[in-house]
Amino acid sequence: MKITLLTGKTFDISEAVGMNIKVVQAKGARKLTLRIDTKERVPVLSVPKWCSKKHAVSFINEHMDWLIENLSKMPPIKHFTDGMEISLFGQKVQIKHCPNERRGTWLEDNMLYVSGSAEFLHRRVKDYIKKQAESEFFRISLQLAAQIGQKLNSVCIKDTKSRWGSCSSLHNINYSWRIALAPKEVIDYLMAHEVAHLKHQDHSAEFWKCVDELNHDWQKGHKWLKKNGKSLYSYQ
Template sequence: MGLLFYKNILERNFKMNFNYKVIVSKRRKTVRVKIASEKEVIIYSPYRISNKEAEAIINSNIKQIEKLIDKLAKLRGPSILERGWLYILGEKVPVTIIEKKEEGISLKYDGQRVYLSINPNHNQDEVRELIKKWYKKIAKEYLIRLTVEMAEKYNFTVNSVRIKDVKTRWGSCSSKRNINLSYKLIMAPKEVVGYVIVHELCHLKEMNHSEKFWREVSNIIPNYKVYLEHLKKFGHNYEV
């Protein structure tokens, strides 16, 4: 479904620990419930529905929703604070927690270790947002520079490179020669990052996934399938 059909978006907190969103699309014939993440459920509907109707749909599917959210939580594993490390370019960087009496949280990185200063009564969502903001910052510094360097190396002309917060794609390329990359790539190994960048660069020549496109990718990264498989198997680990 394209963005053209994302109409009448209604967001509202549900009584459980997730939000739901209603997206109306005339292309649909039936109502469908999708688990977008541990904190977001999407209802796709061919027609407008009220808050009451939306909550009734959630309630009628609550057991399946809880089951799928639980499955996602297990796939994601423990929280960053529980596991004690963060991924940076495929490496596990240790996290040191510094408790403080003052409100608010802060993050510092010395190149080898991440230091999180937090109040014992911290809000987990605030911590997650701070880490996400930090990831986006270093992603902009590293990924944009690397994309420009690789474009020059392999003779591609790129108009712009942007870092995005997207849920379902590692990267995208437009007909205007603009490349978008997910900030989450900064968590993946360098070789995987390189593959995604080459993948998007090759779309500058072939705006599809034809045999010709994959030959272009293979000419630069002969073993690209290894990195493609890595993202399929381990991509869910690169979440905040």
């Protein structure tokens, strides 16, 4: 992954070009470069130090066709809706809206029932997944940690798009809630990956050996995440 080192504040050109654009000053940059951050769904313009706001605006206008074409290629935002089929912790589940019920959100025979009005359906499903993910991922991670004699204090569910999981030296693990929507082998791989970090805080050969010890099948999930992980960002 390319890392952009920021060297200070930049200007805001969103209003001038009529589109939300993130401008960053990249260290040592000699020219302007434009890309689309598909995770955050926003165009990012990297500018050198000498670049003026006027210059940045005309650069964007020159590349507007490219920008519009590539923004339209992004996978559409997905909202949880009535009748939608999702993969939840590796199980096919169908969402069923029950507007007249007042029972919250509950799972029964592969149906995810959601009470309340339609406008809150997406939010309710998301909240339900986050809550379930916290206990489910904690359960799986705790089991794996025990296998390698490591202590695990807590599992937190995050909404960040920068990473699928992270592990701190204080033996706490964070996971993205979107992983709950991935196939089972992906969940198993990611948990093995983060739990292995309890023992090895790097990506050394020993670390990967530990991942393999926890999950011999890890490569399947690893590949899926690399190839299809982006699709999970469609869920906002």
